[in-house]
Amino acid sequence: MYRKSSVGSELDQLIQYLSKLPGFGPRSARRAVLQLVKKKDILMRPLANSLAEVAEHVSPCSLCGNLDTNDPCHICSSEKRDRKIICVVQDVSDLWALERSGSFQGLYHVIGGTLSALDGIGPDDLNIASLLQRASDDNVTEVIIATNATVDGQTTAHYITERLQKSNVKTTRLAHGVPVGGELDYLDDGTLTAALHSRRPF
Amino acid sequence: MYRKSSVGSELDQLIQYLSKLPGFGPRSARRAVLQLVKKKDILMRPLANSLAEVAEHVSPCSLCGNLDTNDPCHICSSEKRDRKIICVVQDVSDLWALERSGSFQGLYHVIGGTLSALDGIGPDDLNIASLLQRASDDNVTEVIIATNATVDGQTTAHYITERLQKSNVKTTRLAHGVPVGGELDYLDDGTLTAALHSRRPF
Numbered sequence: 290m291y292r293k294s295s296v297g298s299e300l301d302q303l304i305q306y307l308s309k310l311p312g313f314g315p316r317s318a319r320r321a322v323l324q325l326v327k328k329k330d331i332l333m334r335p336l337a338n339s340l341a342e343v344a345e346h347v348s349p350c351s352l353c354g355n356l357d358t359n360d361p362c363h364i365c366s367s368e369k370r371d372r373k374i375i376c377v378v379q380d381v382s383d384l385w386a387l388e389r390s391g392s393f394q395g396l397y398h399v400i401g402g403t404l405s406a407l408d409g410i411g412p413d414d415l416n417i418a419s420l421l422q423r424a425s426d427d428n429v430t431e432v433i434i435a436t437n438a439t440v441d442g443q444t445t446a447h448y449i450t451e452r453l454q455k456s457n458v459k460t461t462r463l464a465h466g467v468p469v470g471g472e473l474d475y476l477d478d479g480t481l482t483a484a485l486h487s488r489r490p491f
Numbered sequence: 492m493y494r495k496s497s498v499g500s501e502l503d504q505l506i507q508y509l510s511k512l513p514g515f516g517p518r519s520a521r522r523a524v525l526q527l528v529k530k531k532d533i534l535m536r537p538l539a540n541s542l543a544e545v546a547e548h549v550s551p552c553s554l555c556g557n558l559d560t561n562d563p564c565h566i567c568s569s570e571k572r573d574r575k576i577i578c579v580v581q582d583v584s585d586l587w588a589l590e591r592s593g594s595f596q597g598l599y600h601v602i603g604g605t606l607s608a609l610d611g612i613g614p615d616d617l618n619i620a621s622l623l624q625r626a627s628d629d630n631v632t633e634v635i636i637a638t639n640a641t642v643d644g645q646t647t648a649h650y651i652t653e654r655l656q657k658s659n660v661k662t663t664r665l666a667h668g669v670p671v672g673g674e675l676d677y678l679d680d681g682t683l684t685a686a687l688h689s690r691r692p693f
Contacts, residue, residue, distance in 0.1 A: 342501055363499065
């Protein structure tokens with residue numbers, strides 16, 4: 290559909306890069322480019338600088354895998370965090386989601402995905418060895434496994450739990466149940482069953 | 492929803508810029524940032540350079556309003572284009588769409604929007620004066636008005652036609668009708684009426 294000859298090569302190059310972003314295709318990339326050119330000083334140049342800066346300074350934390358300008362990251366190096374609890378997440382986006390909730394004060398460990406026989410992803414492809422290493426530290430008392438509630442996520446959770454059985458840490462997982470603000474009528478059977486099963490006294 | 496404290500300030504800044512792109516919100520911007528950090532060398536740095544380069548070199552053509560690294564743009568300065576016909580479009584994206592079709596060999600004029608009483612956009616806010624100037628050139632014989640088939644687009648088309656009446660040029664507009672590959676059953680009444688009205692012999 291998109292022919293190179295129709296716009297200048299530099300614009301064309303930019304459209305091609307933008308269309309590689311998740312959620313962007315050639316059409317939305319073209320719209321974005323027009324918007325960017327109209328807002329050169331307040332959006333385009335700042336975005337270019339910001340991208341270059343993040344590319345230069347941001348990298349994964351060598352302890353937990355979080356993205357930060359410092360290594361160890363601001364969570365791993367914070368003195369306010371509870372070093373006895375490690376929360377295992379699939380991806381940095383999950384870590385961010387938990388941080389936004391503001392309800393967890395321990396440390397994190399990003400394993401970088403899930404086990405998947407179909408995609409050929411085994412334990413060695415994830416940051417599981419480093420998790421076992423960290424969990425074997427005597428200070429750590431609990432590992433919360435917060436992988437997604439998908440089949441792959443739960444498989445991974447079970448695998449990690451098994452590997453952690455030798456160590457002295459308690460392993461826990463997030464509760465299943467009715468989302469806060471959710472309506473029962475719209476919930477799937479599995480969630481309703483889990484919520485009923487884990488009912489708690491008022 | 493999005494709290495600054497949850498990620499580093501540089502990442503946060505980048506997420507904020509990205510979420511200003513059309514079609515992007517905070518969530519998709521975060522996904523894009525994670526993708527970008529994972530592909531630093533093949534996507535993030537090239538995108539930063541490409542943005543900086545376009546911001547530096549690309550600007551609207553002083554004749555037609557097309558975006559290009561050169562001024563006049565490659566269309567206005569091409570010797571292969573028919574200088575007798577000017578096609579009036581609302582935006583650069585429309586110019587690109589026509590160029591992709593490869594079916595027009597004349598010159599363009601981007602007026603930069605439509606007249607809109609509601610939004611307070613009058614003739615002076617659009618590049619109409621420069622169009623009248625260009626149309627008054629003796630070489631120009633036809634002005635094709637290719638504004639969108641919306642109410643505002645058609646209002647603008649009528650306004651331009653009126654202003655051009657004094658000059659010697661012929662003004663034409665794009666045909667209404669059944670889209671190629673379209674099914675009659677899904678077409679609106681207005682389009683069907685127009686298509687029937689403008690029927691042509693086989």
